[in-house]
Amino acid sequence: MDAREAIITRRSVREYKDKDIGLSTIEEIIDAGRYAPSAGNIQLWRVIVVKDERVKNKIARLAMKQSWISQAPAVLVVCSNKTTLKSYYGKRADKYAMQTISAAVQNMLIRANSLGVGTCWVDTFESKALKRELRIPEDTNPEVIITLGYSDKKARASLKVDLNKIVYFERWGNLEVENKILKELSSKIKKKINENKKKKKN
Numbered sequence: 001m002d003a004r005e006a007i008i009t010r011r012s013v014r015e016y017k018d019k020d021i022g023l024s025t026i027e028e029i030i031d032a033g034r035y036a037p038s039a040g041n042i043q044l045w046r047v048i049v050v051k052d053e054r055v056k057n058k059i060a061r062l063a064m065k066q067s068w069i070s071q072a073p074a075v076l077v078v079c080s081n082k083t084t085l086k087s088y089y090g091k092r093a094d095k096y097a098m099q100t101i102s103a104a105v106q107n108m109l110i111r112a113n114s115l116g117v118g119t120c121w122v123d124t125f126e127s128k129a130l131k132r133e134l135r136i137p138e139d140t141n142p143e144v145i146i147t148l149g150y151s152d153k154k155a156r157a158s159l160k161v162d163l164n165k166i167v168y169f170e171r172w173g174n175l176e177v178e179n180k181i182l183k184e185l186s187s188k189i190k191k192k193i194n195e196n197k198k199k200k201k202n
Helices: 003-008 023-034 053-062 067-071 083-114 127-134 179-201
Strands: 045-050 074-081 118-122 140-149
Touching (some): 053 074, 083 140
């Protein structure tokens, strides 16, 4: 699966098979995050890998009682330490921290999909309680929960806004360039995906 297909076919998965994920696969997924851009190349994020059933159940309760989270074979809790960032960027640290975390998480989601692993990005949880449960240091905060597992259900294609509704040229609202250019881009992407599917069958 090439990068384009991995991006386009990624879906949020909330139903998982009772099948374990090896640590080597988890390592590959996390490693992809290391190559994401970060402010000043200050790679502030850290990851806690959770596979213990009791802890996963606790995380699920702290995440608005979303019980499906505990069904995932593995859960990643991505954390940030803003202390170093603040020494460099002051008030901009919070903004840069979120951008850095988001870039790393997206890399992980795409890599996971390329390996056939389903994921879901969860950002609603009781932060302070989660810190206590996972013994996260005072100067570090949990930012994102990622569930990992093999999908137990074929994910439906999510509707995305058409390119010709979100892309402007040169200035806001300028749609002077013909929409066929954007349509051509979309058709090329679809063609590439179909070609890859045929290769797999052969």
